[in-house]
Amino acid sequence: MTQTAALEVLEPGLQTTVQDYPGRRGRQSLGFFPSGPVDSLAFRLANLLVGNRPGAAALEIPLGRFQAGVLAPGRIAVTGPETSVTLNGSPVPQWESVPVETGDVLACEVLRGPGHRLYLALSGGIAVPEVFGSRSTFLLAGIGGLDGRALERADILDTFPSTPSRPRRLPVSLRPTYPTAWEIEILRGPHADPDFLTTEDFADFLAASWRCDLSSDRVGIRFNPHRFRWARPSGDVAGGHPSNLLDSSYPPGGILAYGDVLTVLGPDSNTSGGFAVIATVASASLWKVGQLRPGRDTVTFREIDLDQAAALTAHVNQLLDVKALS
Amino acid sequence: MPPPAPARPDVTYRTAGDRALLVEYGPPLPVDLGLNFFAHASARHLEENPVRGILEVAPGLRSLLVHYDPETIQHDAVIAAMDRLHQEIPEPGSLVLPSRRVKLPIAFDDSTSREAVERYQITTRPDAPNVLDGNNVDYLVRSNGLPNREALYSRVLESEWWNAFTGFYPGLPSLLPLDPRSELVAPKYNPARSWTPEGAVAFGGPCLVVHPIESPGSYQLFGRTLPICDLVRRPRAHRADPILIHPGDRISFYRVEEAELIELRRQVFEGRYDYDIEPGRYAVADHLAVQADPAIAAEAAKRRADRVAAQELVKIP
Numbered sequence: 001m002t003q004t005a006a007l008e009v010l011e012p013g014l015q016t017t018v019q020d021y022p023g024r025r026g027r028q029s030l031g032f033f034p035s036g037p038v039d040s041l042a043f044r045l046a047n048l049l050v051g052n053r054p055g056a057a058a059l060e061i062p063l064g065r066f067q068a069g070v071l072a073p074g075r076i077a078v079t080g081p082e083t084s085v086t087l088n089g090s091p092v093p094q095w096e097s098v099p100v101e102t103g104d105v106l107a108c109e110v111l112r113g114p115g116h117r118l119y120l121a122l123s124g125g126i127a128v129p130e131v132f133g134s135r136s137t138f139l140l141a142g143i144g145g146l147d148g149r150a151l152e153r154a155d156i157l158d159t160f161p162s163t164p165s166r167p168r169r170l171p172v173s174l175r176p177t178y179p180t181a182w183e184i185e186i187l188r189g190p191h192a193d194p195d196f197l198t199t200e201d202f203a204d205f206l207a208a209s210w211r212c213d214l215s216s217d218r219v220g221i222r223f224n225p226h227r228f229r230w231a232r233p234s235g236d237v238a239g240g241h242p243s244n245l246l247d248s249s250y251p252p253g254g255i256l257a258y259g260d261v262l263t264v265l266g267p268d269s270n271t272s273g274g275f276a277v278i279a280t281v282a283s284a285s286l287w288k289v290g291q292l293r294p295g296r297d298t299v300t301f302r303e304i305d306l307d308q309a310a311a312l313t314a315h316v317n318q319l320l321d322v323k324a325l326s
Numbered sequence: 327m328p329p330p331a332p333a334r335p336d337v338t339y340r341t342a343g344d345r346a347l348l349v350e351y352g353p354p355l356p357v358d359l360g361l362n363f364f365a366h367a368s369a370r371h372l373e374e375n376p377v378r379g380i381l382e383v384a385p386g387l388r389s390l391l392v393h394y395d396p397e398t399i400q401h402d403a404v405i406a407a408m409d410r411l412h413q414e415i416p417e418p419g420s421l422v423l424p425s426r427r428v429k430l431p432i433a434f435d436d437s438t439s440r441e442a443v444e445r446y447q448i449t450t451r452p453d454a455p456n457v458l459d460g461n462n463v464d465y466l467v468r469s470n471g472l473p474n475r476e477a478l479y480s481r482v483l484e485s486e487w488w489n490a491f492t493g494f495y496p497g498l499p500s501l502l503p504l505d506p507r508s509e510l511v512a513p514k515y516n517p518a519r520s521w522t523p524e525g526a527v528a529f530g531g532p533c534l535v536v537h538p539i540e541s542p543g544s545y546q547l548f549g550r551t552l553p554i555c556d557l558v559r560r561p562r563a564h565r566a567d568p569i570l571i572h573p574g575d576r577i578s579f580y581r582v583e584e585a586e587l588i589e590l591r592r593q594v595f596e597g598r599y600d601y602d603i604e605p606g607r608y609a610v611a612d613h614l615a616v617q618a619d620p621a622i623a624a625e626a627a628k629r630r631a632d633r634v635a636a637q638e639l640v641k642i643p
Contacts, residue, residue, distance in 0.1 A: 190340030248386025272493030280343030309344035
């Protein structure tokens with residue numbers, strides 16, 4: 001398939017990476033978590049807006065700062081929190097496809113309000129090689145994306161050919177909102193009360209407002225330390241702390257009790273380990289953790305059951321139906 | 327006297343979100359290789375008899391994480407399918423699993439592992455009790471109640487090591503000794519180390535691990551071996567899969583001096599090294615026979631008692 005040079009990076013931003021959805025699946029037993037976008041909802045919507053498959057490769061731009069020169073005509077869409085997006089200095093809207101011409105300069109300003117990651121899709125999708133079945137960047141192992149790393153100044157991004165698509169726009173009423181105090185739906189377990197935490201501990205977990213720690217990233221979203229009581233004195237041979245258990249594989253979105261620090265396992269996290277996973281973020285709500293601002297936002301966790309999780313999934317699928325786009 | 331036939335383990339199902347189910351086998355402790363064999367047999371049986379909607383499974387020491395698509399198969403149906411599967415698996419004592427034998431050189435207490443410990447002391451925790459005198463090897467010797475470093479090295483060299491599962495990082499094997507006399511236990515660093523060299527060999531909890539990539543880590547470092555993962559390079563023998571050590575493989579180590587290891591590592595990077603890999607299978611009955619041997623069992627029990635006594639004396643951080 002012929003590829004076209006589509007963008008030249010002028011300002012790469014904090015840690016902009018190429019990702020695809022659902023990422024590198026089917027290899028957890030060999031130690032790979034999926035990678036892919038932390039906010040897969042805004043990511044997939046960006047692709048749909050420019051006429052791509054939801055799984056095409058696109059950019060994840062944490063904190064929003066990014067500039068690039070356009071090398072070929074096509075369409076772009078920027079989704080995620082509200083910021084200033086300009087083409088040759090003139091504002092262009094987010095959440096809709098925007099035509100671009102060779103020689104244009106696209107710029108996204110640093111995010112000043114709530115929300116943490118922008119997504120930029122290019123018509124055709126970014127053409128980087130697949131590594132173990134995915135184009136997603138996995139920084140720690142240095143694989144996927146563009147040479148396994150974050151973008152740098154003067155990088156050239158190619159795209160695959162695309163067929164012209166109609167302009168598309170996501171109605172305002174359907175766009176996700178980005179608060180400063182979040183509510184995130186979780187399912188209890190696999191290692192909750194009464195075997196691991198006490199019933200009071202789990203009630204505390206649900207009642208507390210958790211502050212997203214500055215050290216949060218694609219590997220994990222960490223929260224303020226909290227001393228649980230725990231239902232057992234220690235982890236025995238697995239380790240001293242009662243959160244320790246014999247190693248097992250972790251579910252993506254699992255909320256790990258890493259000693260006294262709760263961590264949501266991000267897309268680049270380790271795939272297994274010896275800590276209790278006290279709850280797991282509902283798959284349809286996992287996008288929210290991609291928009292938590294390190295050091296600023298707070299979260300309360302709301303327990304739901306499997307039926308409610310299925311209803312949430314159905315709702316998100318509706319959003320991702322092309323027919324919803326105008 | 328034939329070894330007692332182990333029963334099928336008790337199964338605990340735990341919800342792990344709306345797209346995964348954690349299946350746990352047997353009681354949490356003690357560490358029992360038999361439960362790991364059963365987990366592998368379950369994973370393999372599922373691979374050979376796929377269930378629509380079950381996407382992938384990832385083993386742990388005594389568990390399986392089963393990923394499923396809730397829009398194709400419901401939680402209850404996954405449990406029913408796993409229940410059926412557990413009944414279909416042969417008696418644990420008759421299990422024979424695919425298992426290759428991989429021989430790897432090891433240089434004990436090498437300079438790169440020592441550097442990682444040194445860096446930790448400088449940048450993270452100068453007074454960490456688990457890096458006694460700046461050396462993890464001496465700490466391992468003391469906390470396991472061993473007379474000296476050579477005794478530690480012998481434990482590593484004398485057993486074959488079973489890859490109970492691959493995880494944490496791409497290609498990282500968690501190995502348990504097939505010979506119960508080689509059981510060792512080590513506390514993990516607190517806090518974790520920010521840098522571990524690729525190829526480092528370390529102990530944490532009951533597991534021996536080999537680091538496939540440069541990464542953080544919290545296990546006690548005691549040696550270094552060859553690269554075991556080829557995510558970006560192309561050494562020979564990784565052609566079929568970038569991961570050298572598969573779940574269920576048996577690893578044995580042979581001792582080399584550091585200079586020789588460096589030369590062998592050079593051969594790997596230059597694509598001139600052929601890894602020593604022998605295809606094969608492993609019968610759980612072999613493990614049960616070793617466990618049931620009275621002399622071996624007595625020696626293993628004595629060593630375990632020495633270890634427990636030592637841990638009373640050595641402060642665990």
